[in-house]
Amino acid sequence: MNRIDIELRSWLGLLVVLGPVLLVAMDGSVLFLAMPAVTEALSPSADEALWILDSYGFAVGALLIAFGTIGDRYGRKRLLMFGAAMFGLGSVGAAFATSPALLIAFRVLMGVAGATLLPSALAVLGTLFTDPRRRAQAIGIFAATFAAGFAIGPIVAGQLLTRFWWGSVLLINVPVVLVFLVLAPILLGEVRATGLSRIDVASVLTSASGLLAAMYAVKHGAAQGISISSVTVGLVGVALLAWFGRRQGRIDNPLIDFTLFRNRVFTIAIVTGFLPLAAWSATAYLAAMYLQSVLGRSIAKAALLAVPGALVLTAAAVVTPVVVARIGRSAALITAHFTIAIGLSLLLPTSTGSGVGWYIAATAVAGIGYGISFSVVAEIAVAAVPAERAGAAAALAETGNELGNALGIALFGSLAAVLFRVHGPDPAPTLGETLHLPGLAPAVLDDARSAFVSGLHVVAATAAVLHGVLGSVALRVLRGGALTAADAAPTGSASRRRRPADSRS
Secondary structure (H helix, E strand, C coil): CCHHHHHHHHHHHHHHHHHHHHHHHHCCCCCCCCHHHHHHHHCCCHHHHHHHHHHHHHHHHHHHHHHHHHHHHHCHHHHHHHHHHHHHHHHHHHHCCCCHHHHHHHHHHHHHHHHHHHHHHHHHHHHHCCCHHHHHHHHHHHHHHHHHHHHHHHHHHHHHHCCCCCCHHHHCHHHHHHHHHHHHHHHCCCCCCCCCCCCCHHHHHHHHHHHHHHHHHHHHHHHHCCCHHHHHHHHHHHHHHHHHHHHHCCCCCCCCCHHHHHCHHHHHHHHHHHHHHHHHHHHHHHHHHHHHHHCCCCHHHHHHHCHHHHHHHHHHHHHHHHHHHHHCHHHHHHHHHHHHHHHHHCCCCCCCCCCHHHHHHHHHHHHHHHHHHHHHHHHHHHHCCCHHHHHHHHHHHHHHHHHHHHHHHHHHHHHHHHHHHHHCCCCCCCHHHHHCCCCCCHHHHHHHHHHHHHHHHHHHHHHHHHHHHHHHHHHHHHCCCCCCHHHHHHHHHHHHHHCCHHHCC
């Protein structure tokens, strides 16, 4: 096979890999715009609605590290094929779910499958592109696709919901999965690392259980108030997570190598992967509800209003590698946080009567920072470790993204739910449930909408402040100059000096 044929095969392989990547990202946000329709069809409670939204992201984030290691050991293409098949089956089940519990269960299955796809997909790029320059281009395209998936999820959902029932937003996964299952065996080769130690099952179970218990306590407390049972479950979750963290420092094959975080630049980069997704997912969900349930926009119009922000976000992710080559990664990281903070602040003037212009401006300005953060974090993570550990490194970066997506809704969404329950009218604990109650006076409905908008404002302001603080920290830590590949390298190198490379998981 000549050089041109090899290069063509590599780019075709990239296109095939990008299909599942796009789906995994889209499904983190595709239900945002569909939630009013889901609420009308399935009547979930306040905490069930939150679980419907972020059970998927929670499952992806909780298992990414483990599946990155499994792919390294047992074969990345094999894991991709298995995960894609499960993702398709989970999508069909979720689309036809007849109760909130079934929908949550199938969303968890989709999340487990999604956790198999992301780290293996990024690691496969190293085998498709052996030339460093081509590989960097491929990683940039990967990051842009992932960012675009989050951004266009609500837009695609809006177009489908104007013609079909809410389950159609999940059935769109099926044809992409089928194409991948047909072409992947032809275009992708099998890759696995050698000399890896066993996977620590206790760490996998403890981390997932701890996160689950902690998030249950937060959601239950937000939706129904603090109780002895929720506090007990929360304390158990915190204890499990603390035990997990201590265990990682004592075993030879940790699920997460926390010594990587001794490098301050690496730590800021990973937090940059977490916080923007947390802010984006929460405000995107709340803004979708705001446009439909407060301002009365149709699903189609709400989807169109999300287009400018989605275009800016995608364009920013695409051009970031070029910009980084000129200004450096440190300047890009700092710019990301401050532009997101400014964009989120633009949501504060919105009201129950108007706010479309502020919403568009907010998503466009914040989209610049989101696109930068999505692109830069993936590049730093892959550069920080040896090529044979690309699966685990990619998993660490994507874990930050996916946990941000899940915990953003869990934490910020719960904050909005608490504020609505405290300041809103008594008939129901959420805006969606209140609007569907018959016979309520217009004044009660106005109070409900005002309480929801107040919650949106508090969430936006809180996220903006956090980004401003992290941007200031990044400015102080990175002010010495641009972050280069050499800056990231000591992170992986230091870890390798403390522990042989083939003993890490």
